[in-house]
Amino acid sequence: MEISVSSQTMAFLLSCLLGAGLAAVYDVFRILRIALPQPAPVIAAQDFAYLLICAGATFFYLMTTVSGQIRLFVLVGEVIGWVLYYFTIGEVVMKAAHTVIDFVYRLLRLLLAPFIFVGKRLYRILSRAGKKVEARAKKISTNGKMRLKQQRLLLYNLIKIPGRKTRIVKGGDSQ
Numbered sequence: 001m002e003i004s005v006s007s008q009t010m011a012f013l014l015s016c017l018l019g020a021g022l023a024a025v026y027d028v029f030r031i032l033r034i035a036l037p038q039p040a041p042v043i044a045a046q047d048f049a050y051l052l053i054c055a056g057a058t059f060f061y062l063m064t065t066v067s068g069q070i071r072l073f074v075l076v077g078e079v080i081g082w083v084l085y086y087f088t089i090g091e092v093v094m095k096a097a098h099t100v101i102d103f104v105y106r107l108l109r110l111l112l113a114p115f116i117f118v119g120k121r122l123y124r125i126l127s128r129a130g131k132k133v134e135a136r137a138k139k140i141s142t143n144g145k146m147r148l149k150q151q152r153l154l155l156y157n158l159i160k161i162p163g164r165k166t167r168i169v170k171g172g173d174s175q
Helices: 005-035 040-065 072-087 089-144
Strands: none
Touching: 005 040, 005 072, 005 089, 040 072, 072 089
């Protein structure tokens, strides 16, 4: 089945638009990466999702315009549209996104500054109080091990070693 030159031209131009649209979707992922730094596995999952989006969009485009036949001019048109968008409108979009993200971060810092200040003060106060409580608990713990009433000492439990203090042997051991 032959396709006329005018329909091929229209398919090529539409594929350029499709490529530009796919580049815009890529910009969404780029903006998300800038706004919210993410670990490598999440970025890999986003890249895989983008791959699926591109594959699905290309598949449906090929099915509707050229009866599902793989035409090189359609794929080249997508690449050209993607590259043109990326290096023209994409640059403007990313600069605007950087500006907006920086503004939002500064605004959040400004709005959250009192809470952060109070939080740091509370942390210092609570950490000092916690250290005092810990020291007191340690003291209580060591004091709790001391018996109120000393054990009776029997005379034969005392061992005198020359040059040392007298030592108590418990359980009748003699050393």
